Amino acid sequence: RKEVEQDPGPFNVPEGATVAFNCTYSNSASQSFFWYRQDCRKEPKLLMSVYSSGNEDGRFTAQLNRASQYISLLIRDSKLSDSATYLCVVNLDTGRRALTFGSGTRLQVQP
Amino acid sequence: GAVVSQHPSRVICKSGTSVKIECRSLDFQATTMFWYRQFPKKSLMLMATSNEGSKATYEQGVEKDKFLINHASLTLSTLTVTSAHPEDSSFYICSADNRWTRVFRDEQFFGPGTRLTVL
Numbered sequence: 001r002k003e004v005e006q007d008p009g010p011f012n013v014p015e016g017a018t019v020a021f022n023c024t025y026s027n028s029a030s031q032s033f034f035w036y037r038q039d040c041r042k043e044p045k046l047l048m049s050v051y052s053s054g055n056e057d058g059r060f061t062a063q064l065n066r067a068s069q070y071i072s073l074l075i076r077d078s079k080l081s082d083s084a085t086y087l088c089v090v091n092l093d094t095g096r097r098a099l100t101f102g103s104g105t106r107l108q109v110q111p
Numbered sequence: 112g113a114v115v116s117q118h119p120s121r122v123i124c125k126s127g128t129s130v131k132i133e134c135r136s137l138d139f140q141a142t143t144m145f146w147y148r149q150f151p152k153k154s155l156m157l158m159a160t161s162n163e164g165s166k167a168t169y170e171q172g173v174e175k176d177k178f179l180i181n182h183a184s185l186t187l188s189t190l191t192v193t194s195a196h197p198e199d200s201s202f203y204i205c206s207a208d209n210r211w212t213r214v215f216r217d218e219q220f221f222g223p224g225t226r227l228t229v230l
Contacts, residue, residue, distance in 0.1 A: 034218075043204050043221040044155065087154065097143060097208060099219060101154040 003027070003100050006088050010106035017078045021105050023071040023088030032091035033064055035073045037084045038104065044087055047073075078109045114138055115207050117222035124195055125230055131191045132225045134205030140185035141207035145219065146178075149202040161188045195229045202226050 003026045013019050025033075033050035048055065050062040050071055061074040071088055088102035114137040124130055134144055143162050147155040159180055161167045167180035179191040188207075192199055203226075206219040 043224045098145060098157050098160055103154045
């Protein structure tokens with residue numbers, strides 16, 4: 001089983017659609033969770049951290065379910081500019097502060 | 112704030128040569144820097160964790176004698192790919208965490224990456 005597993009992509013959605021990405025992680029002791037966005041041939045950029053209580057930033061909502069070891073990202077009212085690869089990222093071992101990346105889910109928003 | 116730079120952004124070299132990549136935190140001090148690589152259509156894989164003033168910790172399967180890491184100051188870490196071969200061609204990305212804010216925010220800041228092509 002992969003340490004961080006994501007939905008296989010790609011997701012092709014029309015502008016304005018709502019899209020959800022899911023992610024599961026293997027280590028129940030993990031403490032830090034993030035969603036990053038990566039554009040083609042660029043470095044990943046932090047989209048949002050994910051907290052136990054869930055958090056929202058504009059059109060983006062992230063949720064964490066520790067019991068199920070599951071993280072989600074919801075994007076509402078998709079824009080063309082949302083097209084990118086979304087990476088689920090977990091700190092599996094807080095002692096080392098190293099991040100483990102999921103394989104990413106490609107999103108293509110179409111006009 | 113929290114800008115990380117990498118140099119060079121792109122390098123093409125012949126097989127057998129060594130390539131040095133620099134990672135700098137421009138406006139903060141980084142106790143720890145991380146080196147990742149990403150092959151086409153794959154996700155980032157951690158290569159090593161670099162702490163200022165101490166030896167790097169390498170992930171399983173990463174040859175420490177091939178990928179030399181030096182973290183001599185709180186703002187600079189270097190990765191040297193020694194005797195590079197075509198299979199080393201990849202996108203190398205560094206990240207850093209902020210020495211002062213890491214207690215409050217568990218966030219890493221990524222450099223723009225270095226694309227290495229070995230002919």
